[in-house]
Amino acid sequence: MIFAATGSGVVLLELGAIILVLGILGRMAGRVGLSPVPLYLAVGLMLGDDAPLDLGASAEFIETAAAIGVALLLFLLGLEYSADELFSTLRAQAPAGAFDLALNFTPGLLAGLLLGWSPLEAFVLGGVTYISSSGIIAKLLGDLGRLGNRETPVILSILVIEDLVMAFYLPLTAGLLAGGSALATGTSVVTAVVVVVVVMIAARWLGPAFSRLVLTDSSEVLLFTVLGLTLLIAGLAEELQVSAAVGAFLVGIALSGPAAERAEPLLLPLRDLFAAAFFVFFGLQIDLGAVPATLPVAAALAVVTSATKVFTGWWAAGRAGIGRRGRWRAGATLVARGEFSVIIAGLAAVEGVGDDLAAVTAAYVLILAVVGPVAARVVDPALARR
Amino acid sequence: MTEIRETALPGVGMCRDFATRGGARVGVVERTSGRRELVVYERADPDTVTNAVDLAPVEAAALADLLDDRTVSRSEGGIEGLIEGLALDWLPLPPGFPSATIGELEIRRRTGATVVAVVGAGGANPAPGPDEPLDAGDTVVVVGTAEGIAQVAELLGV
Numbered sequence: 001m002i003f004a005a006t007g008s009g010v011v012l013l014e015l016g017a018i019i020l021v022l023g024i025l026g027r028m029a030g031r032v033g034l035s036p037v038p039l040y041l042a043v044g045l046m047l048g049d050d051a052p053l054d055l056g057a058s059a060e061f062i063e064t065a066a067a068i069g070v071a072l073l074l075f076l077l078g079l080e081y082s083a084d085e086l087f088s089t090l091r092a093q094a095p096a097g098a099f100d101l102a103l104n105f106t107p108g109l110l111a112g113l114l115l116g117w118s119p120l121e122a123f124v125l126g127g128v129t130y131i132s133s134s135g136i137i138a139k140l141l142g143d144l145g146r147l148g149n150r151e152t153p154v155i156l157s158i159l160v161i162e163d164l165v166m167a168f169y170l171p172l173t174a175g176l177l178a179g180g181s182a183l184a185t186g187t188s189v190v191t192a193v194v195v196v197v198v199v200m201i202a203a204r205w206l207g208p209a210f211s212r213l214v215l216t217d218s219s220e221v222l223l224f225t226v227l228g229l230t231l232l233i234a235g236l237a238e239e240l241q242v243s244a245a246v247g248a249f250l251v252g253i254a255l256s257g258p259a260a261e262r263a264e265p266l267l268l269p270l271r272d273l274f275a276a277a278f279f280v281f282f283g284l285q286i287d288l289g290a291v292p293a294t295l296p297v298a299a300a301l302a303v304v305t306s307a308t309k310v311f312t313g314w315w316a317a318g319r320a321g322i323g324r325r326g327r328w329r330a331g332a333t334l335v336a337r338g339e340f341s342v343i344i345a346g347l348a349a350v351e352g353v354g355d356d357l358a359a360v361t362a363a364y365v366l367i368l369a370v371v372g373p374v375a376a377r378v379v380d381p382a383l384a385r386r
Numbered sequence: 387m388t389e390i391r392e393t394a395l396p397g398v399g400m401c402r403d404f405a406t407r408g409g410a411r412v413g414v415v416e417r418t419s420g421r422r423e424l425v426v427y428e429r430a431d432p433d434t435v436t437n438a439v440d441l442a443p444v445e446a447a448a449l450a451d452l453l454d455d456r457t458v459s460r461s462e463g464g465i466e467g468l469i470e471g472l473a474l475d476w477l478p479l480p481p482g483f484p485s486a487t488i489g490e491l492e493i494r495r496r497t498g499a500t501v502v503a504v505v506g507a508g509g510a511n512p513a514p515g516p517d518e519p520l521d522a523g524d525t526v527v528v529v530g531t532a533e534g535i536a537q538v539a540e541l542l543g544v
Binding site: 080081085086088089134138141145146147148149150151152153156157159160261264322323325326380 | 395403413432
């Protein structure tokens with residue numbers, strides 16, 4: 001480094017440079033209609049330990065910011081849903097959700113086992129390939145003006161169910177990663193599942209009262225209340241091995257009505273900043289040298305799981321009585337993987353499990369976060385021409 | 387009556403659309419954020435939106451104004467200069483309307499809108515008080531928010 005000392009000036013310099021680079025990359029991604037998430041990951045990769053640019057003073061801050069980023073990503077996701085909406089979607093689209101899980105979790109799980117990884121690592125890779133990126137897809141549907149399309153409710157329902165599955169998968173994985181005796185792991189997993197179920201049911205009954213209690217006229221007070229609550233519950237959940245992400249998600253679900261509407265615009269910019277820190281941090285943890293070797297595996301996995309996602313969407317849309325073009329659009333739109341895959345792999349990375357896992361996930365998300373939106377864009381014009 | 391199809395979009399909002407007599411299908415996507423999108427479907431493939439127009443709340447209100455001939459547009463009839471967000475409407479009371487005074491109906495308390503004139507068989511009263519009777523066949527002139535006026539219309543059974 002040019003600057004020897006690790007004074008606050010250096011921290012500001014490093015953070016400023018990183019954030020500015022993210023801004024420039026985000027601008028470029030926006031211009032070509034791509035998600036900035038893979039670019040953020042790439043920035044992290046470039047800044048890792050063995051990478052060309054070494055990060056000094058700000059690494060610690062980025063690590064803390066990353067934890068806040070995960071909590072905020074999940075909180076805002078939960079905020080978009082009400083407990084009622086979750087339950088009614090689950091009732092209506094459960095078969096599509098089960099089909100999605102079976103078809104897209106299995107390839108990751110099998111690939112992990114074939115690579116000779118531990119069953120736990122394979123289980124995590126299954127999660128990585130299972131979950132579509134609701135962030136990328138929701139943005140894509142809006143950008144392409146497809147919100148009114150007949151297949152869109154099908155796509156959104158599948159995403160809702162995936163998010164709901166995550167509410168159980170994340171604590172389950174966290175419990176398994178924590179390890180210990182079979183009894184201890186079993187206990188923590190059962191605790192986690194019970195907590196999630198109880199909170200969801202409670203959110204349905206007590207959510208409105210809770211939301212009224214939180215609501216205030218002052219934006220500043222509302223921001224502090226909601227942010228404080230989210231981080232507090234996330235931390236509590238983490239300590240109980242339910243995973244911080246799920247704690248934050250549950251706070252988002254419980255908050256509804258005017259409190260949710262007012263809180264969302266206040267927390268969005270914070271989410272964007274801290275989530276970017278999370279993606280950079282995930283990249284930081286990966287040894288850049290390990291990535292090229294994982295490319296064939298990631299690419300093969302991307303091909304297989306793109307096909308299974310397309311088939312999932314195609315089947316689910318067909319079940320809802322959608323025509324040929326709509327079925328293909330539903331399939332292609334679901335291909336994008338992004339923030340959630342990284343969150344899942346990040347859970348393992350923080351516990352120091354599976355170096356290859358993180359590298360494969362990074363390469364996999366880099367591929368599908370780019371290919372997914374492109375696939376969604378080109379599929380319809382291609383069909384319409386025929 | 388046009389049959390409006392309602393589809394919930396989990397996490398996004400609600401889509402409402404209907405088919406016109408001419409066979410076109412149009413709709414509005416209402417986002418939870420309050421933004422609206424006007425969508426027009428393809429004739430050959432009713433699953434597909436060919437055109438989607440993103441509307442901010444003011445723009446959506448402007449479009450509604452243009453489409454709704456009951457609401458007096460700001461530029462029409464010399465009522466220019468009305469404050470943005472304020473609307474004015476004539477509501478003709480239906481034949482079966484049970485007579486009541488403005489005060490009894492609690493129009494202002496319940497809707498926030500104000501009756502500024504009543505046009506009846508005996509001529510127009512430009513400044514009605516709470517004791518002003520409203521009878522079937524009268525026309526009531528109301529000022530308020532668009533929403534408030536819609537509530538008055540509902541209250542009066544117009």
